[in-house]
Amino acid sequence: MRLHIDRMQGAVTLLVLLVSALAAFAVHDYGEVASALVFVLGITIAGALSGLVAALIAAVVAFAIYNFYLTEPALTFRIAGGGDLAPLVAFNLCALVSGVLAGRLKDHAEDARSTNLQLNGLLALSHELQSALRLADIVGTLGRGARTILGAEVALFRIDGDRAVSLDARPESADWTDFALRTDRGPKALRVEKALIGRRLGGGAGAMVMVAVPLGAPRLKPAVVDALGNMVALAIERAALSDEITERRAAARAEELKSALLASVSHDFRTPLTAISASASSLLAYGAQLDPDTSAKLLRGIVEEGDRLNRYTANLLEMSRIEAGGSPQPLxxxxxxxxxxxxxxxxxxxxxxxxxxxxxxxxxxxxxxxxxxxxxxxxxxxxxxxxxxxxxxxxxxxxxxxxxxxxxxxxxxxxxxxxxxxxxxxxxxxxxxxxxxxxxxxxxxxxxxxxxxxxxxxxxxxxxxxxxxxxxxxxxxxxxxx
The missing domain is CATH 3.30.565.10 (Histidine kinase-like ATPase, C-terminal domain)
Structure with a gap:
C-alpha cells in the first residue's frame, strides 16, 4: 500500500511539473486563460489515471503554481476577489468530476478484470472436476484447484445431525464447522458472513455444504461460489451415479459368474458321476459273472472318476477363495x-x-x-x-x-x-x-x-x-x- 501511494505521488508530481511548463509557455503567448485550460487538462488526466485523491492533489498544486507564478502580480499569492477564486473553484470542480469518473471507471475495470479471471478459473476448475469419479477425488481436486486457480480455500462438509464433518484431511476449524451448520439451516442456499461464503449442496440425509474463503485479493464473489457449488453438486451426483453403475455391473457380473459356475458344475460333475454310477451298478448287478480283469477295470474307473471329481471340487473351492479375496495360505x-x-x-x-x-x-x-x-x-x-x-x-x-x-x-x-x-x-x-x-x-x-x-x-x-x-x-x- 505504501509503495502504491509513493508511486501515485511521484506520477502526480511529474505530471504537474510537465503541465506547469506547458502553462508557463502558454501564458506568455496566449494569456492566462490558455494557461488555466492547460492546468485543467492536467488535473483531468491526473484524475483519469490515478483517481479522486490524485486529482485533488493536482488541483491544489496547480492552483498554487497558477496563482503564484502565472497571474499578476507574479510571485505573490492573491485572492482578492471572485476572479482570483474562479480558478481555484474550477480546478477543484474539474478534479472532483474527473477523479470521481476516473475512480468509477477504474473500479469497474478492476471488477470486470477480477470477474473475468475468476470465471476463467471456474472454467478450468470445472474441467478438472469432470475427471473426478469418486467423492475423495472431488474433495482433493476441489481443494487443490480452488487454491491454485481461484486463490481461495474451499472445504466440503457432510451434515450429520447437529454436526458438520469435514471431508478433507485438514483439522476441522470451529468457525468453519459452525458456519457450515448455519448455512445448512439457513433459508437460502448461499450464505455470506464477512470473508466466509457458504453454499448448500442439497438437503435431507447426506446433505453437504461447501465453505469458501479467499486467500487474498481479489475478494471471491458470491456469484462465483454459487456457480462453483452447482458444479460440485453435479460432480458429486455424477460420482454417486458412477458408483451405482459400478455396483450394478458388479452384481450383474456376479450373477453371470454364478450362472456360469452352475452350468459348469452341472456339466462337468455329470460325466464322472454317470461313469461312477454305471460302473458301480455293473459291479452290483453282474459282479459274480464278471472276470477279474473287467471288475478291476470298472473299479479303476470308479477311482479315476472319483479323483476327477475331487480335482473339480478342489478347483471350485480354490476359485471361490480367490474370488472372495481370501487370506494367503501359509508358505x-x-x-x-x-x-x-x-x-x-x-x-x-x-x-x-x-x-x-x-x-x-x-x-x-x-x-x-x-x-x-x-x-x-x-x-x-x-x-x-x-x-x-x-x-x-x-x-x-x-x-x-x-x-x-x-x-x-x-x-x-x-x-x-x-x-x-x-x-x-x-x-x-x-x-x-x-x-x-x-x-x-x-x-x-x-x-x-x-x-x-x-x-x-x-x-x-x-x-x-x-x-x-x-x-x-x-x-x-x-x-x-x-
Missing part, C-alpha cells in the same frame, strides 16, 4: 523340481501312453509357496497338456533360473492354442476346443502365481513345432530347505 520353502516331479506322478495314471520328461537344474531352485496349492496348480497345467495332446506324444517340464526367478516350462506336442486365444486361456470357464474340464485350472494357476509375485503366460508352439507351452516364473528363495 513353505519348497524344491520346485520335487514339486513338478510329484505332480507328474499324480497325473501319469490318467495320461495313457503319453511320455513325460523332466529337465531340472542344479542347484535345485527353491520357492516359497503353499505345497498343496502349488501341486494343484502344476496338476492343472499338466492335465491341460494331457487334454490337448494325443496318446504317444511327449509332455516336457523343464526348470531353469532366470533373473532371480524360477522358470517352469510345461510344453506339449498336441493340438496347440490359437494365437488369438492365448490371452484368454487364463479366464474363468474358458475352454478352447475342450470336451471336458471346468475351465478353472489355468485361472486358478494365474491367481496362485500372481499372489506369490510371479507371472504366468501361454505361448505357441510347444514341442517339435507343435502344441503349446505354459511358462511360470516364481521368485527364487536363497537358502536351505527346511
Amino acid at each position: 513353505q520353502i519348497l524344491s520346485a523340481t520335487e514339486m513338478v516331479a510329484a505332480a507328474i506322478q499324480r497325473v501319469r495314471p490318467r495320461a495313457g501312453d503319453r511320455q513325460f520328461a523332466l529337465i531340472g537344474t542344479d542347484p535345485e531352485p527353491l520357492v516359497a509357496a503353499n505345497a498343496a496349492l502349488f501341486e494343484l496348480v502344476l496338476i492343472n497345467i499338466l492335465d491341460n497338456a494331457v487334454g490337448h495332446s494325443d496318446d504317444g506324444t511327449r509332455i516336457q517340464a523343464s526348470l531353469s533360473r532366470e533373473m532371480g526367478a524360477c522358470r517352469i516350462d510345461i510344453a506339449d506336442a498336441g493340438h496347440g492354442i490359437p494365437e488369438a486365444a492365448l490371452h484368454r486361456v487364463f479366464d474363468r470357464f474358458y475352454r478352447e476346443g475342450r470336451t471336458e474340464g471346468s475351465g478353472l485350472g489355468l485361472a486358478i494357476a494365474r491367481g496362485f502365481v500372481e499372489a506369490l509375485g510371479g507371472t504366468i503366460e501361454a505361448r505357441v508352439p510347444g514341442l517339435d513345432g507343435r502344441g503349446s507351452c505354459i511358462t511360470i516364473r516364481l521368485p527364487l528363495v536363497e537358502g536351505a530347505l527346511t
Whole structure:
C-alpha cells in the first residue's frame, strides 16, 4: 500500500511539473486563460489515471503554481476577489468530476478484470472436476484447484445431525464447522458472513455444504461460489451415479459368474458321476459273472472318476477363495523340481501312453509357496497338456533360473492354442476346443502365481513345432530347505 501511494505521488508530481511548463509557455503567448485550460487538462488526466485523491492533489498544486507564478502580480499569492477564486473553484470542480469518473471507471475495470479471471478459473476448475469419479477425488481436486486457480480455500462438509464433518484431511476449524451448520439451516442456499461464503449442496440425509474463503485479493464473489457449488453438486451426483453403475455391473457380473459356475458344475460333475454310477451298478448287478480283469477295470474307473471329481471340487473351492479375496495360505520353502516331479506322478495314471520328461537344474531352485496349492496348480497345467495332446506324444517340464526367478516350462506336442486365444486361456470357464474340464485350472494357476509375485503366460508352439507351452516364473528363495 505504501509503495502504491509513493508511486501515485511521484506520477502526480511529474505530471504537474510537465503541465506547469506547458502553462508557463502558454501564458506568455496566449494569456492566462490558455494557461488555466492547460492546468485543467492536467488535473483531468491526473484524475483519469490515478483517481479522486490524485486529482485533488493536482488541483491544489496547480492552483498554487497558477496563482503564484502565472497571474499578476507574479510571485505573490492573491485572492482578492471572485476572479482570483474562479480558478481555484474550477480546478477543484474539474478534479472532483474527473477523479470521481476516473475512480468509477477504474473500479469497474478492476471488477470486470477480477470477474473475468475468476470465471476463467471456474472454467478450468470445472474441467478438472469432470475427471473426478469418486467423492475423495472431488474433495482433493476441489481443494487443490480452488487454491491454485481461484486463490481461495474451499472445504466440503457432510451434515450429520447437529454436526458438520469435514471431508478433507485438514483439522476441522470451529468457525468453519459452525458456519457450515448455519448455512445448512439457513433459508437460502448461499450464505455470506464477512470473508466466509457458504453454499448448500442439497438437503435431507447426506446433505453437504461447501465453505469458501479467499486467500487474498481479489475478494471471491458470491456469484462465483454459487456457480462453483452447482458444479460440485453435479460432480458429486455424477460420482454417486458412477458408483451405482459400478455396483450394478458388479452384481450383474456376479450373477453371470454364478450362472456360469452352475452350468459348469452341472456339466462337468455329470460325466464322472454317470461313469461312477454305471460302473458301480455293473459291479452290483453282474459282479459274480464278471472276470477279474473287467471288475478291476470298472473299479479303476470308479477311482479315476472319483479323483476327477475331487480335482473339480478342489478347483471350485480354490476359485471361490480367490474370488472372495481370501487370506494367503501359509508358505513353505519348497524344491520346485520335487514339486513338478510329484505332480507328474499324480497325473501319469490318467495320461495313457503319453511320455513325460523332466529337465531340472542344479542347484535345485527353491520357492516359497503353499505345497498343496502349488501341486494343484502344476496338476492343472499338466492335465491341460494331457487334454490337448494325443496318446504317444511327449509332455516336457523343464526348470531353469532366470533373473532371480524360477522358470517352469510345461510344453506339449498336441493340438496347440490359437494365437488369438492365448490371452484368454487364463479366464474363468474358458475352454478352447475342450470336451471336458471346468475351465478353472489355468485361472486358478494365474491367481496362485500372481499372489506369490510371479507371472504366468501361454505361448505357441510347444514341442517339435507343435502344441503349446505354459511358462511360470516364481521368485527364487536363497537358502536351505527346511
